[in-house]
Amino acid sequence: MQLRKHFLLSFLALSSNVLADSVLFESNEYSSGALGLGPFQTFMSSPSTPAIWNFIVPYNESTSGQIEEGLILLAPRGTNVNSDGGLIYDKAGNLVWDGTEFGQTLTFKTDTYKGETVILMWSPGTILGSGVGAGYDLIINNQYEVIANFTADLNGTLADFHDIRLTSNDTALITAYQAKPWDLSAFNITNGWLLDSIAQEIDPSTGKAIFTCKSLGVASDHVNTSLCYASPGSSGTAEDNPWDYFHINAVNKDDLGNYLISSRHCHSIYYVGSDGNIIWNIGGMNSSVTMNNGTTFTWQHDVRWQNNQTQISLFDNEGTAWELDSSSSRGLLLDFDAAGNQVSFNKEWLPYNVTVSESQGNVGILDSGNTIIGWGQIPWFSEYDSNGQLLYVVQFGVGDVQSYRAYSANWTATPTTRPSVFVAENEFNTTVYTSWNGATEVVTWQLYGSTSDSPQLAIPLSNTTKNGFETIIPFNSSSTNYKYYQVAAFNSNEKIIAFSNFTASDGSSQGPAANQTVDSSSNNSTGSATPSSSAGLRSTVSPIFSTSSPLSSTGGALQNLVRLPSVLAALWIIVALL
Structure with a gap:
């Protein structure tokens, strides 16, 4: 009997990377990497291999009623991810849709297009080591059909992955990057090259640009390179090695027709008019808006208008690969006083593990007031209630696993495929x-x-x-x-x-x-x-396995397994043989 137990434990350990419909809770084995650096699931009826969730902080009976209904959209990627791409889960951690057939993506979210809820996804062409991309933006309907496929309208320059947003007029806001010759003699670089950050508003039905704003062209001149916090280093020397001094990573359009643009490398948020001129900017070396206590941010992502342009949310990274400015990243909400030309601290959301995410990340404020924070380079996401109290934390990898953003959204779909x-x-x-x-x-x-x-x-x-x-x-x-x-x-x-x-x-x-x-x-x-398939026949048959709920948490790898159907047949054989 002891031999049988030892054999079964060994078998489960060997199979721990491929647990079908599995969710773990407070698993030290998962967090330590004992289950692999990117634990994933397999199924008998599907080739999907989605990441397994580990609830670092599970929700319980007292907090479950505060969880906003909806699904979670993640796009795991990295060298320890078995299959890069967009994944939709329910909030218990079960896979709903595997979109990895579209390939690695960064932007992956829902939005509204022509009155219907759709999925927005960047489809890869090239992801450069400098952290920018060149590809195509997709709009996918609720049958998982591509209904629009477009890119930047820039004479061959393709869309970057950092942002896709739809407007109330069914236009798309996207980002792009172009290398341009530039005088960088001040940095002892001859024949210099600069990477121009570009925001465009595109008509997805035609692919034509309605508006274009370039970092080297706003304010009738450009955002000066001296305002950048990222030095050229070894870049800036060639067309295929340009200096990314500005680094656009978010673009919004408000009801006035103006654009809110985030520059990560300038630590600044620019408010740009429809004529391309800067109206004001927040942060950086020369903020034109007064910043009150607690409002400073660095290396930020996902800048968004909130509450009818009276608030601004952002992911404050507080660091990058070569610099740490604080002990932790955070989600940040600022109150914007247009009349007083100032921003004030409203609230912050801190990570459970108190760490700096050196890249990526987002703040998703939901209709209920709850907030989903995706921690970017750190493979975690968290949900908080309207008071900023932590409700749960999920880990979806250990090693080189990341998701550019994490979203919660309502999504209803019926595929054209068969079960x-x-x-x-x-x-x-x-x-x-x-x-x-x-x-x-x-x-x-x-x-x-x-x-x-x-x-x-x-x-x-x-x-x-x-x-x-x-x-x-x-x-x-x-x-x-x-x-x-x-x-x-x-x-x-x-x-x-x-x-x-x-x-x-x-x-x-x-x-x-x-x-x-x-x-x-x-x-x-x-x-x-x-x-003969009458309704009277349809009595419920209990599943052969019960499914655990995130309402409870237990320790230990074997106790934490929800279900193991992918290894079921093999276990039956082992037990029979022993």
Whole structure:
């Protein structure tokens, strides 16, 4: 018995990077790197390998009611990430959508376009070592279809990854960078090159620029390089090695038609008119706005107007790779007094681990007043209540794992793909694994079986409540001869919204039957399976595993595992052999 226990523990340790639908709580093994530098999940019915969450500070019965409803959008990347790209999770840590097919991204958020909620994503072309990019901006609808694909309107210069925002007029605010020859003799550089930071307002339907603002062209001249806190170092010597003196990383447009632009390397926020001239600036070496106590920031990201242009939120990095200005980064909210030409401290959000995130990061103030902070280079995000009290903290990596920003958003989607099914069977039992990447409205899975003689005659077998990204449906098949299995996805209105293919344990499959149709035009869709699939059959079948909730926390790697279906079959074999 002791040998068996030792073998099982060893097996779980070896498998700890690939735990399907797993969430951990206060796991020292995770935080120490014992589970790998980028722990990830695998599934039987999907090739997805999303990062596993570790709730450093779980929410509990007293705080769970304060959590804002919605989903979490992350885009993990780094050398320790198994698969770079955009991921959507529910707030329990279960995967909802794997968008890594689009590749590595930095900006990844929801917004409104032509009255519909959409996903905005930067699609990579090139990410340079200097921390800028050249690629394309995508608008993706709630069926995960690309409905707009555009880039900068700058004679071949492509869009940078730092920001994409949509306006109420369905235009897009983006960033871009262009290398230009510049006199850098003051820095003992001959034949110098400077990196021009550019904000553009683009019509996504045409790709044409409506407005362009360049750091080397505002105020009828330029933002002088002497205002920069980042020296050229070894840069500035060639077109492919320009000096990034300004570093734009956020752009907003307000109701007056003016633009709020963040310059990380000048430690400044510029308010630029529609004519391209600077109206005022906050921070840096020559702030034209009076800054009261507690309002200083350095190396900032994600500058946003809040509360009808009376407040400004930002992620105050307080450091970069070559300089630390404080002991910790923070989220910061400033009160802006236009009449008095001053900003005052309103509140700050500090990280649980009190550390400096040297790059990236964001502050997302939600409708309830709660705030999501993405800690950028540090693979953590946190939610705070409206009073700034910490509600929970999630870690999604240990080593070189980062997410440019982290967002909480309401998102409803029905993919055009079919649900996926994987069938595992032995002499006595069949286990069906099912998932539907990106679907947000599935409540129940109904299982069907069919014989090889009648492969598309669906015989209803059971119902199982959806459980995480991948639901496990057990079935005692010892007295049946079903070759194919299929699932139907039901929504909260008990309507069928999708059918999977019929799938066999050998991987062969056939499409749904001709009479298996759904009305995809409405969330309250009606669907038909076969005459025998009556509502009276639909009694709930308890899942073979229960799913733990973030409302509780336990220590230890084995106690912290929510579910292990990806290694289930192997464990059965091991136990049987022992």
